[in-house]
Amino acid sequence: xxxxxxxxxxxxxxxxxxxxxxxxxxxxxxxxxxxxxxxxxxxxxxxxxxxxxxxxxxxxxxxxxxxxxxxxxxxxxxxxxxxxxxxxxxxxxxxxxxxxxxxxxxxxxxxxxxxxxxxxxxxxxxxxxxxxxxxxxxxxxxxxxxxxxxxxxxxxxxxxxxxxxxxxxxxxxxxxxxxxxxxxxx
Amino acid sequence: xxxxxxxxxxxxxxxxxxxxxxxxxxxxxxxxxxxxxxxxxxxxxxxxxxxxxxxxxxxxxxxxxxxxxxxxxxxxxxxxxxxxxxxxxxxxxxxxxxxxxxxxxxxxxxxxxxxxxxxxxxxxxxxxxxxxxxxxxxxxxxxxxxxxxxxxxxxxxxxxxxxxxxxxxxxxxxxxxxxxxxxxxxxxxxxxxxxxxxxxxxxxxxxx
Numbered sequence: 001x002x003x004x005x006x007x008x009x010x011x012x013x014x015x016x017x018x019x020x021x022x023x024x025x026x027x028x029x030x031x032x033x034x035x036x037x038x039x040x041x042x043x044x045x046x047x048x049x050x051x052x053x054x055x056x057x058x059x060x061x062x063x064x065x066x067x068x069x070x071x072x073x074x075x076x077x078x079x080x081x082x083x084x085x086x087x088x089x090x091x092x093x094x095x096x097x098x099x100x101x102x103x104x105x106x107x108x109x110x111x112x113x114x115x116x117x118x119x120x121x122x123x124x125x126x127x128x129x130x131x132x133x134x135x136x137x138x139x140x141x142x143x144x145x146x147x148x149x150x151x152x153x154x155x156x157x158x159x160x161x162x163x164x165x166x167x168x169x170x171x172x173x174x175x176x177x178x179x180x181x182x183x184x185x186x
Numbered sequence: 187x188x189x190x191x192x193x194x195x196x197x198x199x200x201x202x203x204x205x206x207x208x209x210x211x212x213x214x215x216x217x218x219x220x221x222x223x224x225x226x227x228x229x230x231x232x233x234x235x236x237x238x239x240x241x242x243x244x245x246x247x248x249x250x251x252x253x254x255x256x257x258x259x260x261x262x263x264x265x266x267x268x269x270x271x272x273x274x275x276x277x278x279x280x281x282x283x284x285x286x287x288x289x290x291x292x293x294x295x296x297x298x299x300x301x302x303x304x305x306x307x308x309x310x311x312x313x314x315x316x317x318x319x320x321x322x323x324x325x326x327x328x329x330x331x332x333x334x335x336x337x338x339x340x341x342x343x344x345x346x347x348x349x350x351x352x353x354x355x356x357x358x359x360x361x362x363x364x365x366x367x368x369x370x371x372x373x374x375x376x377x378x379x380x381x382x383x384x385x386x387x388x389x390x391x392x393x394x
Contacts, residue, residue, distance in 0.1 A: 024248070025241035032240065033233050042234055054248050058326070120231045138200055139228060145202060163200075164193045171224055 005069040012060050020060070024053050027070060031077045037136045038081035039088075040121055048084055052077040067147070074141050075151035082133045082152075123173035127166050134159050135166035190214045195221050255327065300339075300347060301388075303331050307354055308384040314361060315372050315381065329358040350387070353380050 003022060011019035031052055035045035056063075056073055063072055124132060133152065137143045143151075149159040190198070190207055195218050197203035208218045307328050336351035357380055360371060375381060 020248075021242075021245045024245040028241040028244045029236050032236050036233055037231070050244055050247050053244055054251055057248055057252070120228065139225065145200075160193070160197075164196055167196050167221075167225070168192065170228070171221075174224060174227065 006065060009060060009063060009069065012057075017057075020053075020057055023056075023069060023073075027073055028053065030070070031073055034074055034136065034141060035077050035081045037140055038078060038133055039084050040124065044081070044084050044088070048077055048080045051080050055080075071141075071143065071147065074137070074143070075147075078133050078137055078141075079152070082129055085129050085132070120174065123170050126169045126173055128162075130154070131162045131166040131169070134162035135170075138163050190217075192217075192221075199225055300335055303328070303335055304350075304384055304387060307332070307358070308381065308388065310361075311357065311375055311381050311384070315375055325358060325362045329355070329362055332358055350380070350383055353378060353383070 005023060005026070008019045008022045012023075028049055032045050032049050035048035035052075036042060039045055039048065052073060055076055063069065127135065130152070134148055134154075137148045137151075138145065145159050145163065146156055148154075149156040152159065154162070189211065194203060195208075195214070198205045198208060198218065199221055205218075208215050306324075310324055310328060332351055332355050336348055336355060339348040339351055357375055357378060360374070
């Protein structure tokens, strides 16, 4: 029978460091997907995954079983991915040679993005860091707003507002494309 | 008839609010279906995947970083123990001129290591105060080193250094727990005056 996450964590805390390999094996790919969705970069996502598991390994004794290990590790990854984005955006903001993308992309610009992923990524880039992280955790990770608020250190209301604003912005950018997406999904 | 707001519909979509009204009201149902189409389309984002050996590679990297860190801490401990032993040996009354030379060596080695530690800590704390984030590795390494230096300073009776290291330890523990920083943390760092103390010390040592 497959060992549970909780049993593996127990072994790690008891001194069997190799038991942590099972947790990495089991969760690293989903953590990568989460990190990629927040950062939009494979290289950044790989770094976030490694830092996430390093931090989890060092802080395993702080894990409380009220949340699943998957949730715990996801929130560590989300916070690290948020830090990565914050650093990257600060760098972009201070580089005057980089094209400023403050204005909402017009239909002509969106039309240039032929791939669905490009269009959605363009829409996601309109979100603030907090909106993007809250939305990814709610939409892709399925975390309840209350849990997102707790893990990001925000009030529940602020978290709700972040998700609402994210959806409103996505609606503005993606509205005209939804029919096309659905045809592609089907 | 009262209709749902866009926010209500978002909460219903994510199952955080009851959907009874959507089933009863055609207008709200139409708006809800539009939202459903939008949010369902977000799942069309192509996400690259990693192969089956990804977890093994990540674990190998984590082990590598941990081994390196353990080595550093081991060396730091060895250094601290050597410094303490050296100091204890110096306290023994010996007629030979050797203690003077050893004092000189001990002092230079310890001072150089301590100066380097203070400088690294000053840079990390400056990054935080400037709203930047040092890596968690560097903060935890600094904290581990700081503890050893504090013990050495205590053993050597270097009260001024010990006090500064004690203050730094408090701040580093806090930073290690909240590496992304916060306005409150930045305020506390500034209020505690550790950065100022580090700058003063660096200026005295001529490294600024």
